Amino acid sequence: MKPGATKRRPTPRSSTNDAADRFMRLLRDDHAGLSRVLREIDAQQSLLRSSPETARPVLGEAMRYLLVYQHSVHHPREDRLFARIRGREPGLYRNMSSLVREHRTGQRQAEALAGELSRATPAQLRGRTGERLAKQLQAYVRHTRAHMRREEAVFYTGSERVLRASDWAVLMEGTEQRDPAGDLARLSARYPRLAARLSRPERQVSGPGETRARACDGALQFLERMTETYGMLAQETIEVTRSNLAELRSVRTPLALLRTASSIRARSSRLAVRVLTQPFRR
Amino acid sequence: MVSWQTTTASLLSRLTVKQLLQRDVSVENLRGQIGAIERLFPEHPPGFEVAHDHPLPDCDADWLRARGAHTDRVLLHFPGGAYVVRLPNMERAMVARLCTAANARARIVFYRLAPEHPFPAGHEDCVGAYEQLLALGTAPQRIVISGISAGGGMALGVLLAIRDRGLPPPAGAILMSPLTDLTDPHDGSRVSNAARDPVLSHKRGLEMRAMYVAGKTESMAHPYVSPVFGDFSGLPPLFFQAGSTEILLDDSRRCVERARAAGVSAELESWREMPHGWQGLPFVPESARAIDHCADFVRERCP
Numbered sequence: 001m002k003p004g005a006t007k008r009r010p011t012p013r014s015s016t017n018d019a020a021d022r023f024m025r026l027l028r029d030d031h032a033g034l035s036r037v038l039r040e041i042d043a044q045q046s047l048l049r050s051s052p053e054t055a056r057p058v059l060g061e062a063m064r065y066l067l068v069y070q071h072s073v074h075h076p077r078e079d080r081l082f083a084r085i086r087g088r089e090p091g092l093y094r095n096m097s098s099l100v101r102e103h104r105t106g107q108r109q110a111e112a113l114a115g116e117l118s119r120a121t122p123a124q125l126r127g128r129t130g131e132r133l134a135k136q137l138q139a140y141v142r143h144t145r146a147h148m149r150r151e152e153a154v155f156y157t158g159s160e161r162v163l164r165a166s167d168w169a170v171l172m173e174g175t176e177q178r179d180p181a182g183d184l185a186r187l188s189a190r191y192p193r194l195a196a197r198l199s200r201p202e203r204q205v206s207g208p209g210e211t212r213a214r215a216c217d218g219a220l221q222f223l224e225r226m227t228e229t230y231g232m233l234a235q236e237t238i239e240v241t242r243s244n245l246a247e248l249r250s251v252r253t254p255l256a257l258l259r260t261a262s263s264i265r266a267r268s269s270r271l272a273v274r275v276l277t278q279p280f281r282r
Numbered sequence: 283m284v285s286w287q288t289t290t291a292s293l294l295s296r297l298t299v300k301q302l303l304q305r306d307v308s309v310e311n312l313r314g315q316i317g318a319i320e321r322l323f324p325e326h327p328p329g330f331e332v333a334h335d336h337p338l339p340d341c342d343a344d345w346l347r348a349r350g351a352h353t354d355r356v357l358l359h360f361p362g363g364a365y366v367v368r369l370p371n372m373e374r375a376m377v378a379r380l381c382t383a384a385n386a387r388a389r390i391v392f393y394r395l396a397p398e399h400p401f402p403a404g405h406e407d408c409v410g411a412y413e414q415l416l417a418l419g420t421a422p423q424r425i426v427i428s429g430i431s432a433g434g435g436m437a438l439g440v441l442l443a444i445r446d447r448g449l450p451p452p453a454g455a456i457l458m459s460p461l462t463d464l465t466d467p468h469d470g471s472r473v474s475n476a477a478r479d480p481v482l483s484h485k486r487g488l489e490m491r492a493m494y495v496a497g498k499t500e501s502m503a504h505p506y507v508s509p510v511f512g513d514f515s516g517l518p519p520l521f522f523q524a525g526s527t528e529i530l531l532d533d534s535r536r537c538v539e540r541a542r543a544a545g546v547s548a549e550l551e552s553w554r555e556m557p558h559g560w561q562g563l564p565f566v567p568e569s570a571r572a573i574d575h576c577a578d579f580v581r582e583r584c585p
Contacts, residue, residue: 025585029585031585032585033582035578035579035581036578036582039578043551141574152385153385201549202538203549203551203552205552205575207284207285207555207568221478230297231298231300231301
């Protein structure tokens, strides 16, 4: 397909298509909810060291959501889909077995992270333990996103083509549970802190290893002011040099040379005064 | 803590880009000097096809798709550059990274620039690009509009026009440090962050803004020009990102407030000490994270 060409999503025309569409919609909605929570986890892990009192409860609920829904409901759903595809066309998706393996390793990582988060003291979270946990959470988020991308390649490229009506009927059995992250009211019933965070209008995101005390903040702002001042002076110096050179090039007579020398001296003196005094002005 | 790459980029920007934006240089000079940044980026992002089929009548537009990718998600992207300058290679590189992360393909609209083509030329180009996507059969719920800086303001203006013209709305919009108020209120982050912002300065603001509206300063408050004054009701979910030290931070904050007051889902990510347009700097670790957050939003709204 050319990049410009477009494709409408398949519209359900028969019960087969309808079941396929509903099942795939379910998986896609699960990914939508997961993406929403991953974004929050990534924001909160960046604040874990500076604000463990607020970040830890949100992260704790987010990890619980992952374990209770994504790892226990969504992944088994996908595993069943992959097994059906493998049954129909074993050679179609070579990476499917690795996707299933990643479900297991992801769950183990999530369990370990949830445990460590709940056990760590606030002091530990402010220190090296917090730094390590934040890195591990970031890695977990990164890995989960990459995993979702690989799965989408399977979703979008042929599961509906490969599977038959009977497959979809079996897959649709026992799919009553819906992702609570798709509805904040439902999410807040079980994960109130996470839901409250997700409904906020503004989310702070920080770089890795953020700590509360920024002793060097004042120094940094001073450095920024100085950089800006000297940047401006450097630009002015370039402009004055250009003007001086242009004026020198236009000299044709000894008298003009004298006038130019005087003009250059005046212009350069003004610049020198600015270079010497500007940095000390508020 | 800000990464050393961001600190370095901010420092260099403070010494060069910010100085340039503060000085009295011509548009040609500005385009030439800002354009030098383009040399850092390849014309075509590696691993991507850039196509030009289905051209738009009055401006250039690219289709961007990862080779071998299968997806029906479409990002309709509007570049930044104060409506006056443009960095096409940098925009393509950023959008390619977003496409990879979100498993999407993209349509980048290089709308006409001021002062040669003042408002509403660029705005009409962008609305036309959306109408073309619909005419080509793309389902609106598979389209996410995105824009950075002035392109973010453009994206919001286009969303208002889409609503006003009765067109079906897209699934959502990503607004990266959008410029949403051309009337330039001298308060809030425009003042409090003036010294800390390593990229933007409003010393020459009026002159630059006047170019976009061909000197008709009364047009600056038009909702398609300054969408912060628009009625946000009926807009799709909005996702804003801005740096905490940007002078444009409040442009996003005010839009989020207005959108939520109108019952629209809107959220702002305020990234600590990130410079304007950091999403476009591939060597900055926070850029990859920000792009991932945008991709999360795409997946959330376009499952």
